[in-house]
Amino acid sequence: MILITTAGKIGAEASRLLAQRGAPVRVLVRNPEKVSALAQAGVDVCRGDLEVSATIDAAMQDVTSVVLVSPAIPRQELNVMPAPIARASSTW
Numbered sequence: 001m002i003l004i005t006t007a008g009k010i011g012a013e014a015s016r017l018l019a020q021r022g023a024p025v026r027v028l029v030r031n032p033e034k035v036s037a038l039a040q041a042g043v044d045v046c047r048g049d050l051e052v053s054a055t056i057d058a059a060m061q062d063v064t065s066v067v068l069v070s071p072a073i074p075r076q077e078l079n080v081m082p083a084p085i086a087r088a089s090s091t092w
Contacts, residue, residue, distance in 0.1 A: 011069065012038060019043045028059045050076035 011027065012035065018025040019042035026044035029035055039045045048055030050070065056079055060066070068080055 015043045016041045026059060026063065028056065050079055053079050056080055 015025050015027050015038055019038075024044070026046055027035065027038060028046050028048040028050070030047070030049050032039070032045045032047050035043075035045055046055075046059040048059050050056065050073070066080065068077065070076060
């Protein structure tokens, strides 16, 4: 699972709780140093930016589900969609 959200209170807490329950969870963040506590809690931290499709594609490797919780910025939401759609269509 990849949780794409702001790395503030809700995103950090959700990813920490998921990892604590043994769920494989990855977060996409611009500055991994700011979320080092998440990495220590077992969260897979990926450097990336919703404005840069290549970083999203890299973060989506081996991901089976996506949770996108972000401010309503359509171009960023649209940047997230191609990778999981392509992976899903290749498994059909």
